[in-house]
Amino acid sequence: MHEWALADAVITTTLKVAENEGLKEISEIIVKIGELQTIDTEIFNFALKEVMQPQKKLLENAKIKIKSEKAILKCKVCKHEWLFKNAVKNLSEDETESLHFIPETAHVYLRCPKCNSPDFEIIQGRGIWIDSISGER
Amino acid sequence: MDPRIEVIDKRLKDVKRIIAVAGGKGGIGKSSVASTLALILSKMGHKVGLFDLDFSGPSSHIILGIKDYEFPKEDKGIVPSEYYGIKFLSIISFSEENPSPLRGIDISNAVIELLAITQWGSLDYLIIDMPPGIGDATLDIIRIIKRAEFIVITTPSKLSIQTVKKSLQLLLELKVPIIGVIENMLDRSVYPNSPFVVLRRTGKSRKFTKSLSIKEQVKAFNIPFLGEIYFDKDFEDSIGNVNKLYNTSFAQSLKRIVLKILQNYPTK
Numbered sequence A: 001m002h003e004w005a006l007a008d009a010v011i012t013t014t015l016k017v018a019e020n021e022g023l024k025e026i027s028e029i030i031v032k033i034g035e036l037q038t039i040d041t042e043i044f045n046f047a048l049k050e051v052m053q054p055q056k057k058l059l060e061n062a063k064i065k066i067k068s069e070k071a072i073l074k075c076k077v078c079k080h081e082w083l084f085k086n087a088v089k090n091l092s093e094d095e096t097e098s099l100h101f102i103p104e105t106a107h108v109y110l111r112c113p114k115c116n117s118p119d120f121e122i123i124q125g126r127g128i129w130i131d132s133i134s135g136e137r
Numbered sequence B: 001m002d003p004r005i006e007v008i009d010k011r012l013k014d015v016k017r018i019i020a021v022a023g024g025k026g027g028i029g030k031s032s033v034a035s036t037l038a039l040i041l042s043k044m045g046h047k048v049g050l051f052d053l054d055f056s057g058p059s060s061h062i063i064l065g066i067k068d069y070e071f072p073k074e075d076k077g078i079v080p081s082e083y084y085g086i087k088f089l090s091i092i093s094f095s096e097e098n099p100s101p102l103r104g105i106d107i108s109n110a111v112i113e114l115l116a117i118t119q120w121g122s123l124d125y126l127i128i129d130m131p132p133g134i135g136d137a138t139l140d141i142i143r144i145i146k147r148a149e150f151i152v153i154t155t156p157s158k159l160s161i162q163t164v165k166k167s168l169q170l171l172l173e174l175k176v177p178i179i180g181v182i183e184n185m186l187d188r189s190v191y192p193n194s195p196f197v198v199l200r201r202t203g204k205s206r207k208f209t210k211s212l213s214i215k216e217q218v219k220a221f222n223i224p225f226l227g228e229i230y231f232d233k234d235f236e237d238s239i240g241n242v243n244k245l246y247n248t249s250f251a252q253s254l255k256r257i258v259l260k261i262l263q264n265y266p267t268k
């Protein structure tokens, strides 16, 4: 499960921030995950708990909010915009699995539904990032 | 804040040396050098990983004859499969034989993603087959993996040297550690059978100064010239067969270069 690696990334980053900012206790972490990341939130939450475990003092009362951002794709050729969640329905299990590992393989398996071009951009819904970290000094 | 970038150092902390094999242009044997370098180091008994980041033309798997690529195992991230003792990861495991029409930003994202989630474990060497040229992906890798040391490949072609000079200039400006330059695909019929090429005139034809001039041009940058590899007509036939590959004169020349590198820069 590579959710673990990403959960670990979130906590590693939080620890760095806490150290730089001199935070003694973290109260809230807001994480945004793009839909294209095809993260299993349940597994991600489970992994977060496991990764947080050794950081009892700092993260004991930390609430982690996970927000999902829907993925929108836009064709470079005909400018058509479409939703990832509609496009992904037609993919095979292996193709979905590829997306789970590297969301950019969307370019390998998806095409513009209007003109069939593989040249489209991901205008939103890609990646994982930390929106905010709150805590006390 | 992108947490993926923050965790990359941690993912690579048990990797002793990261060697990026780069070249200004495509088709100069960059992937051949990267794959064979991984094979040589592995045969020497080192723990080696090979990471093909040339997403637009992944070819390490073809050179090493890796056909049964499958999804990597998942265990707290992804764990590269091992072939001939080399831990191997390429976009080919995810895209199979389909083309990956990725623009710069997508390549950057995919590179960051893979670096953040791959568990290489403990390695003596991680060899990176770099994308050609100095585009987004190259700049990202330089920015993100500060420890990566570069080996730059060129051929005697004037076009290749010109682009390589630009790459070298950029690497120097970015203060990237450069192990040195390898000149690949020298023509034996033009250059005598000696690494110490002597200038010659054949009939009334022009001077063959190419080999020396590359060495000189590289030295003018204060960058080590690691050696030359002659064009090996048997190389093509060895593609996909590691035993054959290892016995080509290409691999033998590269092995001498590797020994030289290891002598000058031993693994800490």
Ligand SMILES: [Zn+2]
Pocket: A075, A076, A077, A078, A079, A080, A112, A113, A114, A115, A116, A117
């Ligand atoms: Zn279109």
